[in-house]
Amino acid sequence: MANKIIEIQPSQVQKGMYIELPIPWKDNPFLMRKFKVYFDYQVDIIRDLAIDHVKYYPAKSDAEPLPASEESSSVTKPEPTAEQEKQKEEALQKLEWEKMERVEKLKEHRRNLQKTEKEFSNTLKNIKDVMGKLSSRPVNAVEEATEMVNNIADTILSADNLILHLMSDDGGGENLYYHSLNVTILSMMIARAAKLDPEDAKILGLGALFHDVGKLKVPKKILLKKGKLNKAERGVLELHPKYGVDLLKLNEAFPEQAQPIVDQHHEYLDGTGFPYALKEDKINPLAQILTVVNVYDNLCHPPSGAEGNTPSASLSFMYKKMTKKVHSGYLNMLIKLLGVYPPGSVVALSDGNVGLVMSVNSQDLINPEILLYDPNIPRAEALTVNLADTDIKVEKVFKPSQLKKDALEYLSPRSTTNYAYFVQDGR
Ligand SMILES: [Fe+2]
Numbered sequence: 001m002a003n004k005i006i007e008i009q010p011s012q013v014q015k016g017m018y019i020e021l022p023i024p025w026k027d028n029p030f031l032m033r034k035f036k037v038y039f040d041y042q043v044d045i046i047r048d049l050a051i052d053h054v055k056y057y058p059a060k061s062d063a064e065p066l067p068a069s070e071e072s073s074s075v076t077k078p079e080p081t082a083e084q085e086k087q088k089e090e091a092l093q094k095l096e097w098e099k100m101e102r103v104e105k106l107k108e109h110r111r112n113l114q115k116t117e118k119e120f121s122n123t124l125k126n127i128k129d130v131m132g133k134l135s136s137r138p139v140n141a142v143e144e145a146t147e148m149v150n151n152i153a154d155t156i157l158s159a160d161n162l163i164l165h166l167m168s169d170d171g172g173g174e175n176l177y178y179h180s181l182n183v184t185i186l187s188m189m190i191a192r193a194a195k196l197d198p199e200d201a202k203i204l205g206l207g208a209l210f211h212d213v214g215k216l217k218v219p220k221k222i223l224l225k226k227g228k229l230n231k232a233e234r235g236v237l238e239l240h241p242k243y244g245v246d247l248l249k250l251n252e253a254f255p256e257q258a259q260p261i262v263d264q265h266h267e268y269l270d271g272t273g274f275p276y277a278l279k280e281d282k283i284n285p286l287a288q289i290l291t292v293v294n295v296y297d298n299l300c301h302p303p304s305g306a307e308g309n310t311p312s313a314s315l316s317f318m319y320k321k322m323t324k325k326v327h328s329g330y331l332n333m334l335i336k337l338l339g340v341y342p343p344g345s346v347v348a349l350s351d352g353n354v355g356l357v358m359s360v361n362s363q364d365l366i367n368p369e370i371l372l373y374d375p376n377i378p379r380a381e382a383l384t385v386n387l388a389d390t391d392i393k394v395e396k397v398f399k400p401s402q403l404k405k406d407a408l409e410y411l412s413p414r415s416t417t418n419y420a421y422f423v424q425d426g427r
Contacts, residue, residue, distance in 0.1 A: 207261025214244030
């Protein structure tokens with residue numbers, strides 16, 4: 001009973017109450033529609049808004065509503081003094097100013113994201129190009145790929161403040177290209193965390209980009225088979241690392257040191273991997289980095305196109321079940337760099353909102369950027385909030401099955417776990 005949300009008159013609001021305004025974000029002067037009232041001027045402004053009620057959340061409040069106005073009308077309220085009027089005016093102006101600033105910041109943020117998205121889709125296009133050219137114009141293909149990987153590596157390795165950002169995909173069945181880019185980016189993030197020599201990192205990046213190129217030789221009906229593969233099919237699929245190396249070996253421009261990365265990206269430390277069932281230190285150290293991120297991305301996006309796991313579920317599966325198979329140091333780095341709340345997680349916030357984690361900042365993992373679920377705002381204009389700018393905290397991570405259908409569609413947590421990265425402007 002005490003948790004029931006109730007409608008009250010604006011005149012009943014006082015400090016300590018958690019409330020929701022009945023008007024859209026755009027039409028009210030506050031930063032959020034739901035919030036806790038901390039200051040007297042907020043109380044005054046709420047009472048002056050042209051609204052007939054607000055929603056009161058008892059469970060999130062430290063104070064109860066004042067008596068409704070009929071009962072309190074016998075108490076004559078003193079006319080505000082000129083000084084009080086002035087203070088109220090100033091407070092309102094300050095709020096509006098802050099809100100304008102926020103709107104400007106959001107606009108700039110959207111522009112940056114559009115730029116990042118454009119770069120991301122260009123890179124994807126290039127990857128597709130380069131892989132297509134690998135047999136027909138191999139030298140060009142490798143030169144272009146090297147340049148692409150060097151750019152990614154230089155940016156990721158040298159940035160002070162790196163943001164890993166969630167990108168949506170078009171679901172167009174181009175999993176191989178998205179997957180190649182995801183694992184290249186995540187490999188470079190681990191290279192950065194492990195303080196790898198930049199030359200080794202670039203070799204790793206090139207191996208990561210081409211690690212699954214051998215899949216182009218595997219029949220589609222095997223690659224996209226939804227159910228379990230039979231022995232013969234599995235045999236063919238498990239040759240893809242070898243097919244990849246065979247293809248890359250023909251290419252003089254492809255560095256020899258990157259070949260074992262492709263060849264061994266499915267080997268596990270306990271000898272249960274393929275195609276060679278290598279163990280422990282027989283596995284190339286750079287291939288061990290690739291294996292960690294490859295397993296992770298395959299759990300999020302099964303290559304067969306089957307429904308994937310959420311980032312958090314994928315990480316916890318690896319942590320619980322795969323520590324004998326993959327390098328635990330690199331796994332810990334992946335967990336750390338994706339943050340406690342990996343991009344793609346759906347979270348409940350301490351202010352009562354629900355949202356999708358869009359970006360994590362490598363320097364501030366517990367304060368991700370969140371896209372807020374608000375059915376009153378179209379998805380394309382959805383508000384984002386950077387928790388670092390607020391005192392809002394993440395309270396819990398949802399499983400997609402715990403979300404209502406409309407929230408699930410709005411936030412679509414599964415179809416959007418590809419990563420782009422950008423460097424935050426430190427100024
Ligand atoms: Fe693979």
